[in-house]
Amino acid sequence: MESLLQRGIELHQAGRGTEAAGLYQQILRLDGGHPAANHLFGLTLMQQGEPTAAIRHIAVALKTEPSNPQYLANMGVALSSAGRNDEAVEVLQRAVAIQPASAETYSNLGMANRSLGRFNEAADAYRHAAEIRPAEPAFHFRLASMLRQAGDHFAAEASYRKAIELRPSYAEAYDRLAFMLIDQGRAAEALELLDRGLAVLPEEATLHMQRARSLYAGGAINEAIAGFDRALTLRPTYGEAHLQRATSVRHRAGDRAVAAMEGVFRSEHVDTVDRIFAGFALGKALADIGDHSGSIAAFIDANRMQRQRVTFSLNREADLLKSELERFRDADEMLLSGASSAANPVFIVGLPRSGKSTLELILASHPAFAGAGELPTMGRLVRELLLETGGLPLSAIPANRFAALGRAYMEEAQRLIPDGKRVIDTMPSNYHYLGFIRLALPNARIIHCVRPPAEHRVAIFEKFLTGAGFEYSNELGELRGYHSAYSQLMSDWHTRFPGFIRDLDVGALMSDRRAPMASLLQFLGADWDEACVAPAQSEPQQGDRSSAERAANHSAHMAAWRQLHPELWT
Secondary structure: OHHHHHHHHHHHHOOOHHHHHHHHHHHHHHOOOOHHHHHHHHHHHHHOOOHHHHHHHHHHHHHHOOOOHHHHHHHHHHHHHOOOHHHHHHHHHHHHHHOOOOHHHHHHHHHHHHHOOOHHHHHHHHHHHHHHOOOOHHHHHHHHHHHHHHOOHHHHHHHHHHHHHHOOOOHHHHHHHHHHHHHOOOHHHHHHHHHHHHHHOOOOHHHHHHHHHHHHHOOOHHHHHHHHHHHHHHOOOOHHHHHHHHOOEOOOOOOHHHHHHHHHHHOOOOOHHHHHHHHHHHHHHHHHOOOHHHHHHHHHHHHHHHHOOOOOOHHHHHHHHHHHHHOOOOOOHHHHHHOOOOOOOEEEEOOOOOOHHHHHHHHHOOOOEEEOOOOOHHHHHHHHHHHHHOOOOHHHOOHHHHHHHHHHHHHHHHOOOOOOOEEEEOOHHHHHHHHHHHHHOOOOEEEEEEOOHHHHHHHHHOOOOOOOOOHHHHOHHHHHHHHHHHHHHHHHHHHHOOOOEEEEEHHHHHHOOHHHHHHHHHHHOOOOOHHHHOOOOOOOOEOOOOHHHHHHHHHHHHHHHHHHOHHHHO
8 A cells, every 4th residue: 555655646746636546546445544545635636626525535534643734734725625714724723733834834824814804813824924934925925915904004015025026027916016005195106116017027917907007096097098908908808907997088989998898798708807897897988978778787787797706794784884883872981081182184984986085185285184095004903902802892991092092093194194294094994983083083083975875876886896895885785775874874973973073075065165175174173275176086087078078978877877776766
């Protein structure tokens, strides 16, 4: 049997897994409990996409050798592949306890935690992997991705840059870092980074796409469109490039780009994610040219495809929104006495497509303010506080702990803006943390961007919202239900903390700005400045139409929606 085993290992290492599996099976027919043969046969099953069968065989090996770190490590991978990530984490933790020098096992532990949404734990595991093998760029990249999802963008940036330093041709690291820099309003830095990446990888479509995004963010629309076209030349089915291009252009009848994105969307031979991106692009383009029924159909089909990829429970999310306020219903206002009294940041909150970016642009034109973009900082600090206090009621948390949270937020946020400016934070998810903001930063001000409900629901549905937290957006009934639950939450926050939050309809503001802006600045404790009535457009487009033409097209589009889905108006 040992000679069969050795020959199987040689074949396995040579990439001839099927032949190796045959030899392992021969051994198992002679000795069904042979630990090494069960383990190795399990590995071949995993490589063939059969993790459940692999688990059965590796489990037999572990019965004989329960402390074998290699068996434990591969059992963890098999469990994770089978979607049993809670069990995978437990097994992988046992493996690293026995063999703490295994970077790969720590990396696999990070992957399992990531699948469970435990981003801090995943980051810790990846950090161990990177410390054990500091010259391995993939570990720094995975650490960066987890730090970003955990909300620590500064540390994430450092790890992305380390991955690129170690592997100058690391396309995915350039892509993710550039995306993050653009979202932080650092488009010029992203452009410089991408130019370095393209010097090494001149044919990499993702880098051309991100470079075009950075150009667009910097106001160079024509150059951006040329960049999107370059990305699509390199990869014609690149759905995200189709969508980014579509949002940069006001389409007209006969536009060849429309046919190209429709071809990607309708093809069953294209990756599903590319098809979804292209479907949202097509919906936008058809709305531009006045084919509103076709546009709505494209948005519905694309959202249906995305809904099949995500897990969402409206009842669970609605209960979560209620619980967020309940925590603060009896909060002692005396907690405010320990908080930082000087810091006065501005949080612009609201569901997506409510006008937050436009309002940030207007406010940032005032000399007292500076936009910091969508900062994940508050969410990360709140999660750390809740983890640290282990679910204690607010009354059991010292006031100075909230003060520390406020100081930590301000220290991080101020690093992104010029000295002497007031921070504007537009992170959408901050509406979950308004109670914590009130206790940690009592002089902060909250601006809640609102729109007419039906119009807002349509705008959300027509935006491809990726990432965690937006799963409510892909089915009209769920979107309507979540929007209603959210609106109730915001109404309750107003009642709980009167005078802390100001609702603002940014669409109405754009048509008559002077008086509403004067009132808003008074709420913020700032003097009037004429810059606040200067023209502002957060999403300019090539070939845009007059405001009257845009309004007429929008009215026709909403009329088509009302005819097809009147329930959105109730």
